[in-house]
Amino acid sequence: MSGIYIHIPFCKQACHYCDFHFSTTMGKKEAMVKALCKELELRKAEFLGEQVATIYFGGGTPSVLETEEIEQLIAAVREYYDVVDNPEITLEANPDDLSEEKILQLAASPINRLSIGIQSFFEEDLKLMNRVHNALEAEKCLQLASEYFDNISIDLIYGMPNMTLDRWKQNIDKALSFGIPHISSYALTVEPKTALAKFVEDGLITPATDEETQEHFNVLNETLLSAGFDCYEISNFGKPGYYSQNNSAYWQQKKYIGVGPSAHSFDGVQRGWNINNNPKYIKSIAQNIVPMEVEVLSSTDKYNEYVMTGLRTIWGVSLSRISTEFGPKYKEYVLLQANKFIEEHLLFVDGDILKTTKKGMFLADGIAADLFMVNLK
Ligand code: SF4
Numbered sequence: 001m002s003g004i005y006i007h008i009p010f011c012k013q014a015c016h017y018c019d020f021h022f023s024t025t026m027g028k029k030e031a032m033v034k035a036l037c038k039e040l041e042l043r044k045a046e047f048l049g050e051q052v053a054t055i056y057f058g059g060g061t062p063s064v065l066e067t068e069e070i071e072q073l074i075a076a077v078r079e080y081y082d083v084v085d086n087p088e089i090t091l092e093a094n095p096d097d098l099s100e101e102k103i104l105q106l107a108a109s110p111i112n113r114l115s116i117g118i119q120s121f122f123e124e125d126l127k128l129m130n131r132v133h134n135a136l137e138a139e140k141c142l143q144l145a146s147e148y149f150d151n152i153s154i155d156l157i158y159g160m161p162n163m164t165l166d167r168w169k170q171n172i173d174k175a176l177s178f179g180i181p182h183i184s185s186y187a188l189t190v191e192p193k194t195a196l197a198k199f200v201e202d203g204l205i206t207p208a209t210d211e212e213t214q215e216h217f218n219v220l221n222e223t224l225l226s227a228g229f230d231c232y233e234i235s236n237f238g239k240p241g242y243y244s245q246n247n248s249a250y251w252q253q254k255k256y257i258g259v260g261p262s263a264h265s266f267d268g269v270q271r272g273w274n275i276n277n278n279p280k281y282i283k284s285i286a287q288n289i290v291p292m293e294v295e296v297l298s299s300t301d302k303y304n305e306y307v308m309t310g311l312r313t314i315w316g317v318s319l320s321r322i323s324t325e326f327g328p329k330y331k332e333y334v335l336l337q338a339n340k341f342i343e344e345h346l347l348f349v350d351g352d353i354l355k356t357t358k359k360g361m362f363l364a365d366g367i368a369a370d371l372f373m374v375n376l377k
Helices: 026-042 067-080 100-108 123-129 135-148 165-177 195-201 210-226 245-251 278-286 299-312 319-326 328-343 364-371
Strands: 002-008 051-059 082-093 113-119 152-158 182-187 230-233 236-238 256-259 264-266 270-274 292-296 347-350 353-356
Touching (some): 002 026, 026 256, 026 278, 051 245, 067 082, 100 135, 152 165, 152 210, 182 210, 230 245, 245 299, 256 270, 299 319, 319 328, 328 353, 328 364
Parallel strands (some): 002 256, 051 082, 082 113, 152 182
Antiparallel strands (some): 182 236, 270 292, 347 353
């Protein structure tokens, strides 16, 4: 099973922490939708014999599209690809776009999963992040969306400057009060060249410390596990039956095609990434050329990616798979490197699977880096 990711590179305004690819000029929206449909057509041969199980609208802000535009893109996927009977179709949406009218339209469309960028239920956090929506809109849209959609995920950000543990707990409790089955939660990171990086540089903001951030994660983890969620990936918590199929497929190294500026693709052998410039993307597609650069992954790259994603997830890393896919040397190496973390109770071996413990999950990236191969091919 494979997935299709559609990148919608528009946002109403730039959030202070964001380094994704988007434009705040909506002038090219119509031309972009046309180009995205065309890219879907141009790449259909890549999925010959494959079935598409998930379609994901990410961004940017996909909810700035009209519902007809979203339907047009889904129709293009169905026209050029073999889509399973009941695919998961997710739309990332921002609260300020989710009026009752829009939610009704979306509920009547093929979209069956909403991923809503709430980030925080507190005004001061939303202002600091320069989100378009306010706290009232965050609650209102969630109330409305829950009436029409069963499969809803929200994003929440922790580790924000001045965010007390108490405020973070209130954010989690508020999210739970809506009965949603999935939460994606990320630590705020200060990315270079963002407004947030400038505020930090100018001394206007002091980022949360690593200890504070880890404490936020621990509270999140404890609270959501008690509420019946599984932490199936370091940043993703879902009730059974509500894990994101799209994201799970990425973490399990399944194939996906990403269309749109800056979208990434993976075919099992190579990774590709499209140009991250809207006008150049549209121009190139109009000439029937997909503006993509590719990198063929070496065995070492694939091993490193598998270890990195595996340790971040509930599925862990299969030692027999490492041996079969990469060779016994890799298995010996991973076990040798894992030893000290096993002694520190950050990793454990469960049958054939090497996994992070509850304590180790937050540190998964650092642990994985120690398990990476550098020179062996
Ligand atoms: S809405 Fe999302 S993609 Fe757009 S600027 Fe904000 S964080 Fe970035």
